[in-house]
Amino acid sequence: MLANIKRSAASLSKVYVIVVCGILTALGIVLRSAAIPITATNRLTLTFIAIAAAGYLLGCVPAVIVGILIDLLGFIVNPMGAYFPGFTLSAALTGFIYGFFLYRRPLKTMIFWIILAQLAVTIGVHVVLNTIWLSMMYEKAYAIFSSARIIKNAALFIPHTAIIFAVTALLDKTKIASRL
Numbered sequence: 514m515l516a517n518i519k520r521s522a523a524s525l526s527k528v529y530v531i532v533v534c535g536i537l538t539a540l541g542i543v544l545r546s547a548a549i550p551i552t553a554t555n556r557l558t559l560t561f562i563a564i565a566a567a568g569y570l571l572g573c574v575p576a577v578i579v580g581i582l583i584d585l586l587g588f589i590v591n592p593m594g595a596y597f598p599g600f601t602l603s604a605a606l607t608g609f610i611y612g613f614f615l616y617r618r619p620l621k622t623m624i625f626w627i628i629l630a631q632l633a634v635t636i637g638v639h640v641v642l643n644t645i646w647l648s649m650m651y652e653k654a655y656a657i658f659s660s661a662r663i664i665k666n667a668a669l670f671i672p673h674t675a676i677i678f679a680v681t682a683l684l685d686k687t688k689i690a691s692r693l
Contacts (some may be wrong), residue, residue: 521571522574530575541564542583554647555665565681603638603639613630615630624674631670
């Protein structure tokens with residue numbers, strides 16, 4: 514695993530990798546801008562697609578950068594509420610998790626790794642960390658936000674897993690990963 518992290522960090526010296534990071538960042542910003550609000554503190558976005566693709570194609574380090582850039586530039590382009598650095602940390606951690614679990618995995622075992630990655634992102638980032646950030650921002654108890662966020666994220670687990678699998682299968686067929 515450490516070798517994959519080092520390999521992904523070293524790949525940032527390649528122009529092709531930087532271009533793919535830029536394309537995925539731009540895609541993530543567009544997907545973030547098309548968010549659908551559910552409540553004042555809950556919204557649906559498809560940003561995870563760009564970050565998961567970065568993790569699958571490029572590994573941990575570039576996916577962390579893509580996650581951070583999507584959060585920061587996405588906020589500049591289309592601010593949704595106040596900026597809070599905790600969400601940038603969450604985006605970085607999401608990129609790390611997807612890169613850790615999905616980078617250089619064979620397609621035949623990919624569904625297993627996607628499920629593990631999505632469990633880690635759903636529970637660790639969306640339910641725990643992001644709920645902490647919301648309770649800090651709005652100065653309300655964690656429990657006020659947690660029930661709605663648990664329901665939303667439980668309902669989205671299977672669709673997100675299926676979308677990530679479809680995207681990784683499509684990327685595998687294009688053989689783009691072999692160029693990186």
